[in-house]
Amino acid sequence: MTLLEVKNIKKIYSTRFGGNKVQALTNVSFSVEQGEYIAIMGESGSGKTTLLNILASLDKPTSGEVVLSGKSIMTISEQQISAFRRDNLGFVFQDFNLLDNFSIEDNIYLPLVLAGKNYDDMKQRLQPIVQQLGICDILNKFPYEVSGGQKQRTAVARALITKPQLVLADEPTGALDSHASDGLLRLFDEINAAGQTILLVTHSVKAASHAQRVLFLRDGEVFHQIYKASQTQEQMYQKISDTLTVIATGGEHHG
């Protein structure tokens, strides 16, 4: 079943005075199946964050359509968009984006509190997630008291606790060392195995090699795709590196 459909997305940033126009995305189309794990790669400035922001309904495309579970997110009104985001999407960011003034536990509760859930419900949902993520012991600490890896796992817990249809992650391993990155990627594998759909933006070949499919963005378009299918992670890793080399040396489109 198709969960997310991206149709001919185009995004032009225009500066305040209308002078310079930057075309961040020219024409992006792809779709994501339920339970899929997709990575998006591309050079800096190729429009990855822009794309993710549009999928996250944090930004509007200049033209094109994004359909989540058969519903076009452009048709959702301004008043309902936050609720929609809260209920359907989970986010993990490069710099964690935890709130300093909340304990780890409260940071995880944040989207549920905003959704008006009651405390007992929230507590019930919390238990299995923090056990899986291995952050039971730090629930009462504050973000400045825990390590980067723990912060990122907290962010993942916060993304998962609303049981979102889609988890969006923008370079989640960007600020972690290789050990913590491996832990996080293993975690993503696990939650994906449990049926969670994940869309991951990354510069890291290693991170991308965990995904079932890798999309390459260039010049604001989907330039190439690689499916993992039955390949091993090492083979996938090799294939991604090769593709990146081709892109970097200005190879031809062979999508």
Add this chain to the structure above:
Amino acid sequence: MGKSGFYPKLAVSNIRKNSRFYLPYLLTCVATVAMFYIMSFIASNPGLQDMQGAGTISAMMGFGTVVIGIFATIILFYTNSFLIKRRKKELGLYNILGMGKRHIAKVLFFETVYVTVISLAGGLLGGILFSKLVFMLLLRLVDFKVTLGFNISLQAIQMTLVLFCAIFLLILLFNLFQIKLSKPIELLYGGNHGEREPKTKWPLVVIGILTLGGGYFLALYIKSPIAAIGMFFIAVILVIIGTYCLFTAGSIAWLKMLRRNKKYYYQPRHFSAVSGMLYRMKQNAAGLASICILCTMVLVMVSTSVCMYIGVEDALNLIYPRNVQIYLYECQDQAYQQMSTIVKEEVAKSGLDAYDMVSFQYYQEEDDWNRSLFIGNKMAEALTGEIPGDNGQDYPPNAYLGFNLPGSDGAPSQLLDAIRTRLTTELAGQYDTYESETRSLMAGNIYSAYGGFLFLGMFLGLLFLLATVLIIYYKQISEGYDDKQRFEIMKKVGMSRAETKATVRSQILTVFFLPLIVAVIHIAFAFKIITKLLAVLSLTDISLFISCTGVTILVFAIIYCLVYMFTAKVYYRIVS
């Protein structure tokens, strides 16, 4: 461009770039310089010496000058500390990009020079322009016509220059010291490094409750007005300590209690507000307490001085029920009888139409601290033939005689002289002391004292209001920058614009109006003791005081709301 021009230019561009912080700072500097100049101009004006009650007025203005001087120092240091905290990041960046601390010091030096020049030039210019106007206002208030001594006071200019150059020099040294002490990394993160969660300090909470309670108790249960004077200051100090303790420790204890109540805490509206306030209180409690104290001071000062000024007429009538009043202390009955006859004869001789002549005997009671007020209060009783205060003393009562004369200029001195000569010679040995007074003579003194007080109240009130507005503005703006990131995260996690706006509103409202509300509570408790103090000054019209206080609070609240709206707008612009 020579290298010598580099630092001055960088300094100018720094001031421009940070205009959101620098502009209010410069305005404050200019305003305080101008106010200080005006006050010392008035205090040093020789025209003042010709006034009736000049001694009181110039003492008051001298006091005002000192208060403004001290206050200017505090305000400028306070605003500067906001500025330097904000700018640590920028300075750290210079440092990391290879500018030595010596060079940073140079840039800071030039910035300070510019600020000093602008504030002194602007402030003195404004001060000179407005000083004449303000002085005329003062003269009007004290009801006295006097020719201005001069238009520009060199002495005042000199004092202003010395004081403010010293302040700016101290500020520069303080800033340099800050830079010297810090490491580049700290400079870079100076703006915002991981704030720890505040701890609840129970001892402070207890001290706060005790001192505040003690202060309130003193204010409510003071009996005699004389004791009120001494107690008032003790009560004020207790309340100030209590306010600081409760704002700092009490607020945090209270918020933590709210947070422990899970049902309350985990609601969309309370969740971010409570934890946001917890951090906000940690950084700002002292500032809020200061605002609260300032508000209270402004309100008390302005309302009492307005009340005194309006009530002075009634007070005079109370103290001086008659235009001319004559006392013979410990006067024997026979002499009391003759006193009226002698006075009547002398008045008749002078050809003036005296009317409403009354005379009576009375005993001054021990704790009647104010003779005049006593006369005013006891006159009705005395006129029935009773002798007020009589409880079998073994010495004779005092004799009082008062009458009015047409016109308001009081009695001609020949008349008073004649009366005194006759009374002292003819009744010699039958009384203890002779005393006479005329209302018009005393009225001049009182008008000028109360007028001077009102002037001082308004002037200092304005200064304190300026300080309040400034503290609030800086608080909100610098918090805006801290909160920006927080609200961005909230938005990503699913907080809508409307919710963001509501949260912002409730937080700013609390921060803004908590001090004002507490100030009003302070005043409510202080009300009784202030009426007692006013009674010492012969002001007994409580309803007048109530309306003065009410109107002052109202006007203040309106100004406060305007500042709130402006600040909230800037804040919201920063956050979203």
